[in-house]
Amino acid sequence: RKEVEQDPGPFNVPEGATVAFNCTYSNSASQSFFWYRQDCRKEPKLLMSVYSSGNEDGRFTAQLNRASQYISLLIRDSKLSDSATYLCVVNIRMYGGATNKLIFGTGTLLAVQP
Amino acid sequence: EAGVAQSPRYKIIEKRQSVAFWCNPISGHATLYWYQQILGQGPKLLIQFQNNGVVDDSQLPKDRFSAERLKGVDSTLKIQPAKLEDSAVYLCASSPTGTASQPQHFGDGTRLSIL
Numbered sequence: 001r002k003e004v005e006q007d008p009g010p011f012n013v014p015e016g017a018t019v020a021f022n023c024t025y026s027n028s029a030s031q032s033f034f035w036y037r038q039d040c041r042k043e044p045k046l047l048m049s050v051y052s053s054g055n056e057d058g059r060f061t062a063q064l065n066r067a068s069q070y071i072s073l074l075i076r077d078s079k080l081s082d083s084a085t086y087l088c089v090v091n092i093r094m095y096g097g098a099t100n101k102l103i104f105g106t107g108t109l110l111a112v113q114p
Numbered sequence: 115e116a117g118v119a120q121s122p123r124y125k126i127i128e129k130r131q132s133v134a135f136w137c138n139p140i141s142g143h144a145t146l147y148w149y150q151q152i153l154g155q156g157p158k159l160l161i162q163f164q165n166n167g168v169v170d171d172s173q174l175p176k177d178r179f180s181a182e183r184l185k186g187v188d189s190t191l192k193i194q195p196a197k198l199e200d201s202a203v204y205l206c207a208s209s210p211t212g213t214a215s216q217p218q219h220f221g222d223g224t225r226l227s228i229l
Contacts, residue, residue, distance in 0.1 A: 004156075008154075031214040032214045032215050034217060041225075042222070043205060043220035043221060043222050043223055044157065044205075044220050045220070046217040046218075046219075049215070049217070087156050087157075089156075091214045093214065094170060099162065099164070099169040099170060099212060100212060100213065100214045101159060101162070101170060102147075102157075102159065102218060103159075104156030104157050104158070105156050106154070106155050106156050107155075107156055
């Protein structure tokens with residue numbers, strides 16, 4: 001089983017649609033959680049951190065359920081510029097807390113259509 | 115603030131040749147990471163440095179890959195000899211201290227093609 005699992009997509013949605021991405025993780029030592037965005041042939045960039053209480057940044061809402069080890073990202077009113085791959089990322093504690101390690105999912109490809 | 119710098123952007127070599135990549139992290143960032151991203155997959159950590167010391171190289175294929183960060187700033191990643199399956203984008207990232215809550219900042223990556 002992969003440490004971080006995502007639906008690879010692609011998700012093809014029209015402009016203005018609401019789209020949701022789901023992610024599950026297997027390591028209970030996971031400490032912090034992020035969504036990164038990666039445009040085609042570009043580097044990953046942090047989109048937002050994910051907190052247990054849920055957090056919102058404009059049209060983007062992230063949720064975390066530690067009991068179910070589940071993370072989600074909701075995008076409302078999709079724009080053409082939202083087309084990208086969305087990477088679910090989990091930070092796990094290593095070596096008794098001496099260091100931390102990011103584990104990336106394979107990413108979910110979103111294509112917003114005009 | 116200048117971002118993470120990597121070079122070269124692209125590299126094409128034949129299998130069994132050697133290749134080296136260079137990374138200059140964001141100024142003041144103590145933690146530096148090298149990732150391998152194969153097409154269609156998420157980045158996979160190869161090695162993590164804290165200043166000039168290695169803190170995690172568990173997924174580095176040490177028979178052919180090596181990395182160093184001698185002065186705790188710039189880093190190089192080398193592959194010798196290269197195999198076809200090494201074709202990937204090699205991403206360097208840095209963070210201030212490597213704590214769990216800090217996001218990592220990535221460079222543009224080096225796209226490696228093995229013929």
